């Protein structure tokens with residue numbers, strides 16, 4: 001159901017191993033319902049279907065030149081891109097290398113890091129200047145460590161160990177946390193897994209569209225066109241992405257909007273959590289916002305989309 | 321003042337050649353280049369795709385954080401670094417120059433360029449031995465999508481380079497885009513180096529360096545590749561650590577720069593000038609060579625065919641002119657004979673009737689009616705005969721016209737008819753003499769019949785059918801009136817007298833009408849001949865003139881082609897000679 005397009009020679013395992021939920025990882029673009037686009041360098045983002053695409057800067061540790069704050073900087077960069085781009089649900093910074101290292105850290109490696117963290121600064125700092133220098137450290141595990149963790153991973157885990165988190169599990173957890181892989185998981189779950197039926201329906205419609213293009217039947221094509229442009233769910237998903245990335249803000253109402261749009265679950269009850277379960281009142285409230293002259297066009301459009309969600313909740317009890 | 325270097329002469333010759341061949345665009349570009357090449361110091365442009373560490377490398381080279389470094393697209397406009405005794409900075413925009421602080425000028429320029437289109441570059445002067453040795457460093461924006469302003473600025477920076485340092489990082493091998501860029505750069509500026517950055521970060525950088533060198537060799541790019549780490553260099557400078565400096569690769573990089581750029585700056589300039597001239601000359605040669613290879617253009621085949629046709633027409637018209645004259649004379653001779661015979665035939669028939677008539681009739685009684693009858697009949701003869709003449713001439717004119725103007729109806733039938741009629745009008749109203757007073761007395765006629773004659777003539781002319789030669793038979797006209805009224809010798813004498821008188825009258829008519837008819841024929845003949853001769857002459861003149869014009873155009877065109885071919889050849893030879901001189905300068909560098 002979901003595939004990752006590889007922007008460069010990264011293997012699939014490097015990004016993710018075990019996935020929660022009914023998600024299948026595929027390598028390639030064929031028949032995908034949703035796409036995670038891996039891009040080693042920031043630059044022009046891919047021109048793809050906004051609803052079903054996530055963009056990932058997949059070598060975020062190198063992006064920051066291996067500095068300890070490399071991923072923080074890369075994340076800021078990703079957020080900036082997410083805010084300004086309309087071509088995807090979200091942009092994320094992830095270090096696949098560090099994530100994989102966290103998931104597969106060996107006890108030997110953990111031991112080496114722990115022992116290095118006890119060395120005085122004057123001894124350790126020159127080693128951390130370059131991968132070459134580090135590999136000269138007289139320990140059998142040292143040679144392979146730059147390749148396994150990257151300079152960023154080494155610097156990060158030694159800093160962690162210095163703070164007292166020396167155990168294997170603590171080091172592995174910190175590597176995983178810093179890698180940003182959990183952000184990606186969460187984003188995939190939120191944007192794709194929860195909305196799998198919608199994405200599947202859309203991809204089915206797209207498939208029909210492709211077939212129709214080859215064998216035109218005007219009536220059917222018109223119906224399909226209407227269906228695709230009038231479908232409410234893709235608008236919900238785009239608005240969700242816009243709210244999350246900060247392309248649009250609804251101020252104090254943002255949280256309620258996220259609930260209504262199904263950010264925390266798509267069952268009617270969950271959607272109406274912040275609205276006291278009253279879909280009718282919610283519809284009235286959002287319609288007022290949609291017609292309010294105090295809001296920008298984008299904000300009014302957003303409110304309008306949410307009004308439609310509320311109306312759907314009133315009439316059918318669910319959003320379809 | 322030292323003597324002008326040889327490359328300057330070549331460059332100037334190239335500029336002149338561009339001007340001769342009206343390539344103003346090339347002239348402008350070469351003049352800009354010439355000015356820069358004459359400046360002291362050689363420009364090393366640091367180029368490559370974004371995020372490869374270009375700005376960081378420039379900073380590491382001079383040991384100061386002047387150029388803006390960032391994880392995102394940072395460099396938007398070039399920063400130019402030169403030697404200066406004390407630090408200076410300038411921000412050059414379209415029409416102004418600011419002087420901000422040295423540390424912030426590049427950052428400021430890049431930020432400003434995001435909101436303004438006219439930021440040109442940041443300029444920095446620093447007291448550094450590397451710069452003092454005659455190196456001008458240019459940190460340029462990374463290449464982006466083709467056609468975007470950043471890419472255009474990167475290209476513009478490259479166009480001014482004396483030497484180029486391509487920066488690629490060790491996190492991946494040289495991309496095909498980078499190789500393509502190198503190939504292009506090599507044509508523009510032959511002194512090229514490659515820096516492989518971020519080797520501190522990548523454990524496998526040696527393998528990447530090997531792979532990159534292999535790719536360079538495969539692409540035919542003769543550029544040394546130096547692995548470096550700007551981070552290590554910065555740390556080494558800070559710690560004044562010689563070993564680390566060595567490790568950073570910058571010792572080797574600076575060595576390379578000194579060897580390839582600074583040892584012989586004149587040669588670097590010469591090679592850059594030669595490459596620029598070479599590119600320009602190639603651009604001049606290409607279209608000329610194409611024209612030369614295509615050979616002189618063949619003459620316009622249609623024009624040649626037209627010329628041949630015109631020549632043939634003149635010849636034919638000349639031939640025809642002899643023929644139609646003969647035709648005309650022959651036809652007219654036939655016509656005269658036929659007319660004469662016809663007239664004779666008709667008058668004889670009239671006389672025969674007169675004889676028959678006056679066998680019985682008494683002239684004294686029937687003379688007035690007879691003289692009317694005679695008049696009518698003679699008029700009819702004249703009418704018919706002259707109409708015939710007219711018709712025949714029309715036919716002859718048509719026939720001759722077809723010979724004179726073989727391929728066109730340039731002489732409409734109306735013209736001919738008008739021409740002929742003019743001369744026949746006289747014939748149609750023949751002056752038929754009234755009977756003399758003696759005759760009048762003899763036949764004892766009452767006066768005014770000549771008036772009758774005239775009016776009779778008028779009616780005849782108005783309505784007589786053309787084909788019926790004698791419309792009124794004598795018997796039909798007078799019936800058996802008074803034939804037997806008078807007998808005897810007087811009657812006989814009167815009858816003989818009347819016959820003789822009629823005979824003489826008809827003879828007179830025959831002579832005078834015949835003469836007039838012949839005169840008319842001759843006149844028409846002459847008029848036709850003159851007119852046709854005139855037309856034929858006009859046609860011949862027109863044909864000859866058009867042939868002459870076509871021929872003149874053909875000759876002019878041929879002359880132009882020959883001149884152009886010679887011109888192309890001369891120009892091409894000159895350019896190829898220039899090319900050889902350029903190659904010689906290049907060869908010395910290799």
Ligand SMILES: Nc1nc2c(ncn2[C@@H]2O[C@H](COP(=O)(O)OP(=O)(O)O)[C@@H](O)[C@H]2O)c(=O)[nH]1
Nearest residue numbers: 065371372373374375376389390518549550551
């Ligand atoms: N580790 C490491 N990082 C580098 C090196 N050179 C550049 N960087 C990093 O690469 C990123 C881009 O550098 P920058 O000079 O702005 O690249 P530019 O766009 O080519 O000018 C920055 O985050 C730098 O810190 C290097 O030699 N080693």
Ligand SMILES: [Mg+2]
Nearest residue numbers: 374375394395
């Ligand atoms: Mg830069």
